[in-house]
Amino acid sequence: MPLQAIYYQMKVKDFFTILIILLIALSLRLYKINTPLADFHSWRQVDTAAVSRNFVNKEFNIFKPVYDDVSSIQSGLENPKGLRFVEFPLYNATVAVLYKYLPVVPLEIYGRIVTIFSSLILIFIIYYFLRLEVGYGAAIVGSLIYSIFPFFVFFSRVFLPDTTSLSMAFISIFFTYLYSKTHKRGVSSIYFLLGAITFSLGVLIKPTVAFYLLPIVYLYYKKHGLSIFKSAFFYLFLLITFVPFIFWRSYIANFPEGVPAFDWLIDRVNTSEGMVNIFFRPAFFRWIFFERINNIILGGYLTFFFILGIFYKQKKFFLYSILTSAILYLFTFQGGNIQHEYYQIMILPPLAMFSALGIAYIIRYGKQLISPLFSLILTLIIVSFSLLVSFNYVKNYYGFSQDLVNISKIIKDLTGKDELVITDTIGDTTLLYLSERRGSPAPYNDLPTMKEKGYSYFVTMNREVADKVVFETNFKIVFQNEKFTLFKL
Numbered sequence: 001m002p003l004q005a006i007y008y009q010m011k012v013k014d015f016f017t018i019l020i021i022l023l024i025a026l027s028l029r030l031y032k033i034n035t036p037l038a039d040f041h042s043w044r045q046v047d048t049a050a051v052s053r054n055f056v057n058k059e060f061n062i063f064k065p066v067y068d069d070v071s072s073i074q075s076g077l078e079n080p081k082g083l084r085f086v087e088f089p090l091y092n093a094t095v096a097v098l099y100k101y102l103p104v105v106p107l108e109i110y111g112r113i114v115t116i117f118s119s120l121i122l123i124f125i126i127y128y129f130l131r132l133e134v135g136y137g138a139a140i141v142g143s144l145i146y147s148i149f150p151f152f153v154f155f156s157r158v159f160l161p162d163t164t165s166l167s168m169a170f171i172s173i174f175f176t177y178l179y180s181k182t183h184k185r186g187v188s189s190i191y192f193l194l195g196a197i198t199f200s201l202g203v204l205i206k207p208t209v210a211f212y213l214l215p216i217v218y219l220y221y222k223k224h225g226l227s228i229f230k231s232a233f234f235y236l237f238l239l240i241t242f243v244p245f246i247f248w249r250s251y252i253a254n255f256p257e258g259v260p261a262f263d264w265l266i267d268r269v270n271t272s273e274g275m276v277n278i279f280f281r282p283a284f285f286r287w288i289f290f291e292r293i294n295n296i297i298l299g300g301y302l303t304f305f306f307i308l309g310i311f312y313k314q315k316k317f318f319l320y321s322i323l324t325s326a327i328l329y330l331f332t333f334q335g336g337n338i339q340h341e342y343y344q345i346m347i348l349p350p351l352a353m354f355s356a357l358g359i360a361y362i363i364r365y366g367k368q369l370i371s372p373l374f375s376l377i378l379t380l381i382i383v384s385f386s387l388l389v390s391f392n393y394v395k396n397y398y399g400f401s402q403d404l405v406n407i408s409k410i411i412k413d414l415t416g417k418d419e420l421v422i423t424d425t426i427g428d429t430t431l432l433y434l435s436e437r438r439g440s441p442a443p444y445n446d447l448p449t450m451k452e453k454g455y456s457y458f459v460t461m462n463r464e465v466a467d468k469v470v471f472e473t474n475f476k477i478v479f480q481n482e483k484f485t486l487f488k489l
Contacts, residue, residue, distance in 0.1 A: 014127075014131060014136070014139075017127075017136075017139075017140060018123075018124055018127050018143065021123065021127065021140070021143050021144060021147055022120050022123060022124065022147075024144075024147055024148065025119070025120060025123055025146070025147035025148070025153075025156075026116065026120065028147065028148060028153045029112075029116045029119065029153055029156055029157040030116075030157075031153075031157075031398070032398050033109055033112050033113075033157065034106070034109060035398070035400060036108075036400055036405050036434065037049055037108045037159060037430070037433065037434070038400035038401060038404055038405060038430055038434060039158075039397060039398055039399065039400045040154070040158075040341075040396075040397035040398070040399075041158065041160075041340065041341065041342050042400070042428075042430040043427070043428040043429055043430055043441075044160060044340070044342065045111075045158055045159040045160055046068075046159075046429050046430050046432075046433035046434075047067050047068075047069070047084065047429055047433075048091070048092060048111070048159050048160055048161060049095075049107065049108060049111055049159045049433065050066075050067035050068045050084075050429070050433055051065045051066065051067050051084050051089055051092040052092040052093070052095040052096040052099070052107055052110075052111065053096075053107055054066050054067065054082075055089075055092060055093060055096035055100075056096050056099055056100050056107065060093075060096065060100075062088075062089055062090075062093050063251070064083070065083070065084045065085065065089040065092060066081060066082040066083055066084055067082055067084040067429070068082060068429055068432045068433055068437065068438045068439070069082060069084075069429050069432065069438075069439075069440065069441060070082040070420065070438050070439060070440065071439070071440035071441070071442070071444055072257075072444060073427055073440065073441065073442060073444055074260040074261070075256060075257050075258065075259055075260055075261060076261065077256055077257035078257060078453075079257040079258055080454075081258075082258075082438055083255050083257060083258025084258055085252035085255055085258040085259045086259070086260060087161055087165070087204070087205050087206050087207070088204035088205060088245075088248050090161075090201065090204060090205050091114065091161035091164045091165075091205055092161070094114055094164075095107060095110045095111045095114055095159075098110045098113075098114070108159060111159035112157045112158065112159060114164060115156060115157055115158060115159065115160065115163045115164060116156060116157050118156075118163045118164040118166070118167035119146075119152075119156030119157070119163050119167070121167045121170070121171065122146065122156075122163070122166060122167050122170055122349060123143045123146050123147055124143075125167075125170045125171070125173070125174050126139075126142050126143050126146055126170075126349055126352055126353060127139045127140075127142065127143040128174065129174075129177070129318075129319070129353070130142045130143070130353060130356055130357075133316050133318060133319055134316065134319075134356075134357060134360060135360065137360050137363060137364075138356045138357060138359075138360040139356075141355075141356040141359050141360060142352050142353050142355070142356030142357075143352075145302075145351075145352040145355055145356060146348065146349070146352040148387065149297070149298075149299070149302075149352075149386075149387060149390055150387070150390045150391045150393070150394035150395070151296055151297045151341075151344075151348075151390055151393075151394050152297075152348055152352070153394075154394050154397050154398070155341075155342060155344075155345050155348070158342065160342055160345075161205050161206055162206055162342060162345040162346065163345055164205055164206075165202045165203075165205035165206030165208075165209050166202070166206070166209055166345060166346060166348075166349070167202075168198045168199065168201045168202030168205060168209070169198075169199060169202040169203075169209040169212040170212070170349065171194075171195075171198040171202075172194075172195045172196070172198040172199035172202060172212075172216065173195075173212065173215050173216060173219070173322075174195075175191045175192075175194040175195035175198065176191070176192075176195040176215075176216045176219045176220070177219055177318075178191045179191035179192050179195060179219070179223070180219040180220070180222055180223040192233050192236075192237065195216070195237070196236070196237045196240040196241060197240065199212075199213070199216065199237075199240075199241050200240050200241045200242075200244055200245070203241055203242070203244075203245045204244055204245055204248060207245065208329060208333065208346055209346065210241075211325040211326070211328050211329040211332075211346075212322070212325045213241070213325075214321045214322075214324055214325045214328070215318060215321040215322050215325060216237070217321075218317065218318060218321040219318065220233075220234050220237075222318075264335050265333050265335050265336035265339075266279070266332065266333060266334065266335055266336075267279035267334060267335050268335045269335050269338050269339045270339060278334060278335065278338060279334055279335075280331075280334070283338075284334050284338060287338045288330060288334075288337055288338065292337075292341065292344055293344070293347075293351065295389070295390075295393065296341070296390060296393045296394065297344065297348070297351060297390065298351065298355065298386060298390065299385070299386030299387055299388065299389035299390035299391075300385075300386060300389045301382045301383070301385050301386040301389070302355050302382070302383060302386035304358070304382070305355045305356075305357075305358030305359045305362070305379075305382075305383075306351060306354050306355040306358055307358065308357075308358035308361055308362070309353075309354035309355055309356065309357030309358035309359075309360075309361065310323070310354055310357075310358075312354075312357040312358070312360075312361055316357075319350075319353055319354070319357070322349065322350045322353065323350040323353075323354060325350075326346065326347040326349075326350045326351075329346055329347065330347060359379055359383070362375055362379055363375055363376060363379060403483050404430065404431060404434065405434060406483070407431065407435075407459070407461070407483060407484050408431055408434030408435040409435075410479060410486070411431070411435040411437065411457075411459060411486065412435050412436055412437070414478055414479055414486060415435075415437060415456070415457050415486075416456070417436075417437075419437070419456040419457060420437075420438055420439040420440070420454055420455045420456055420457075421435065421437045421438070421439035421440075421455070421456065421457045421458075421459060422439055422440045422442070422443050422447075422450055422455050422457065422458045422459065422489075423439065423440070423441050423442070423459045423460075424442065424443065424458070424459060424460035424461065424462060424465060425441050425442065425461075426441070426442055427441050427442050428441055429441045431459065439455060439457075440455065443458065447469065447473060447475065447487075447489060448473070450489065451489040455489055456488065456489055457478070457486060457487060457488060457489060458475070458486075458487040458489060459484060459485070459486050459487075460484065460485055460487075461483060461484045461485075463485070466480070466485035466487075469485075469487060475487045475488060475489055476488045
């Protein structure tokens, strides 16, 4: 299809349609945007936010990101500088720059805004792909699912780099899609370069988006055929994508104390009984495909349309390559996907797309069996029930502990800015972040030893633990109420 035909198919009504959809998506994502960073998965969000805050308050060195946890809990090694080497901190730096040079809203809101903006880009690209590959109706439905379904909405406004990384990958697929459709050398070179750079940024921000290389390979194959392996463009794309990532991983290997353990993400989950292997075990399939995808993400009833979409009459291999990427990702990081809901951010675009294909199939071909009006009404009822079921699960994600916020204020008032604090929060750094203090999110040694390591205070919300500290040590109680106890070490 010539490039001119692509622009011709995207008529004026498409721009008004996607504009309305994006406004709906934006309004939903602004819900509770100003709440403290203590909602669902706050422990991961605050680690990301702490890097941004330290860029603002301390040294702005993108090659030395630091957060509030200076313990050995994450990596197994003492980390006195609080180094945080996971993804390349481009997302964190973007938030920090926005807050530092335009401090009109809190840093936490800027983090959510960057994620929201990234999700709006994804919604546009989903609309675009479905519009050209399937049709106008499917484009509306697919982009609306991503815009309004509760799980999609919540994780499109969290302080995490995943959605930004995913949007970069899909921007790359978008430019590669345009590259595959044009034969003008100058224009195709621009599309190629933009596609390679954005995919490289996506992989740097979150390496797991590398699975979405598959649709890019498919698009190159569609344009070049078997000569893809003789195409300089293809190999240059791979070099631009992975060389920066290889350099980054080689660089952070010099700081093992700042690299959290990650081998468990493939095959294990942390339970009350310790680490348990779930690789291709029945528990993996139940938790991912039934509990998460079926119940929470798609709200149960929408799963019917998703499955139907997979068997859509028109074979759209480009869309199937996107779905296959998501499946490969799920089966590779089984431990991470079961342990943490935010890992499913990476599979949301194909879930929306293929659910839309199933709905489009029913509306288009259902009229052969029943009336068009009845098929439309029935579809709307099923989708509405799905939305309600999903909302019933996700509504609690927005909640947070006001007690935690109040405790953090007291800690902030009674401790010094540079004093290290231990919180009895089982590795959760939320209280440290809210208190604006560095330290350890759990006592990983006995308190006298922790004192020797430079820690000044211990916080516990467990009265039994507090009584034990009083009985076994001579550490002074600085503050105590029915919610928590603060000890001076």
